[in-house]
Amino acid sequence: xxxxxxxxxxxxxxxxxxxxxxxxxxxxxxxxxxxxxxxxxxxxxxxxxxxxxxxxxxxxxxxxxxxxxxxxxxxxxxxxxxxxxxxxxxxxxxxxxxxxxxxxxxxxxxxxxxxxxxxxxxxxxxxxxxxxxxxxxxxxxxxxxxxxxxxxxxxxxxxxxxxxxxxxxxxxxxxxxxxxxxxxxxxxxxxxxxxxxxxxxxxxxxxxxxxxx
Amino acid sequence: xxxxxxxxxxxxxxxxxxxxxxxxxxxxxxxxxxxxxxxxxxxxxxxxxxxxxxxxxxxxxxxxxxxxxxxxxxxxxxxxxxxxxxxxxxxxxxxxxxxxxxxxxxxxxxxxxxx
Numbered sequence: 001x002x003x004x005x006x007x008x009x010x011x012x013x014x015x016x017x018x019x020x021x022x023x024x025x026x027x028x029x030x031x032x033x034x035x036x037x038x039x040x041x042x043x044x045x046x047x048x049x050x051x052x053x054x055x056x057x058x059x060x061x062x063x064x065x066x067x068x069x070x071x072x073x074x075x076x077x078x079x080x081x082x083x084x085x086x087x088x089x090x091x092x093x094x095x096x097x098x099x100x101x102x103x104x105x106x107x108x109x110x111x112x113x114x115x116x117x118x119x120x121x122x123x124x125x126x127x128x129x130x131x132x133x134x135x136x137x138x139x140x141x142x143x144x145x146x147x148x149x150x151x152x153x154x155x156x157x158x159x160x161x162x163x164x165x166x167x168x169x170x171x172x173x174x175x176x177x178x179x180x181x182x183x184x185x186x187x188x189x190x191x192x193x194x195x196x197x198x199x200x201x202x203x204x205x206x207x208x209x210x211x212x213x
Numbered sequence: 214x215x216x217x218x219x220x221x222x223x224x225x226x227x228x229x230x231x232x233x234x235x236x237x238x239x240x241x242x243x244x245x246x247x248x249x250x251x252x253x254x255x256x257x258x259x260x261x262x263x264x265x266x267x268x269x270x271x272x273x274x275x276x277x278x279x280x281x282x283x284x285x286x287x288x289x290x291x292x293x294x295x296x297x298x299x300x301x302x303x304x305x306x307x308x309x310x311x312x313x314x315x316x317x318x319x320x321x322x323x324x325x326x327x328x
Contacts, residue, residue, distance in 0.1 A: 002323045009222035009319040123251045124215040152249045156315035
């Protein structure tokens, strides 16, 4: 006998994501979910962003990693609230984990912008709604220009694509036009921002994007 | 291991249906997902077999059905089934300015059960 179910498989996660959205709305906090490969420049992007915006906005960071609190220590040096989630073996952050981190982070600080640095991975984090306002896809030129085509889910869901390590472009065979054309095939509207975390090139566009959030 | 989170959802849905329909055994689960969801039938089955506890749930076969991808022509707005991702033209106006719509749905469509 067959029973019709039609239940979303991640219903439990989605309910927590809704909780998180309510939690953020009550406190007028914007939360962004940064997703990219290991070594794509997510933490460096945050460091530079905090340098540029840390005085104007009250920023907090949730760091997701399988092991170590290295990224949280780097961010902590900037003097802003940071909470480390170690998933142990899970390849993504889910809404329940983020809920606990949000409560902890907001206990003693009034924030207006929270960055979640997801586990370095282009696959699984894209499948999980954590209650964020926007997913931001980070892609470095050293990873190769075929990644947008290979991992369409993340790039279709992103509200911005940040291409990092621009100063290394001439040392790679990464074609900006190819990556950006592939991106437009799955994402019509999200802006594409080319930046360099070390020199700060292109950060004005990123800061303008954040100010509009 | 996002398969484990998915299996968690599958098992709680089975438990919920069991309360409602009082079947004696579940033998199959049909899962539907978008064309580009990173979900593999064999990985899901492996996780399910590894974590499932109740005797009446053991041995159930998981089947994954992928929805066909959808594409939209940005010139004439015609919507059609994705032929080959990124490499096709609009069947109506031949434009190559095509957007592939990526669907992130994963849901359980049916349970196969014994009364």
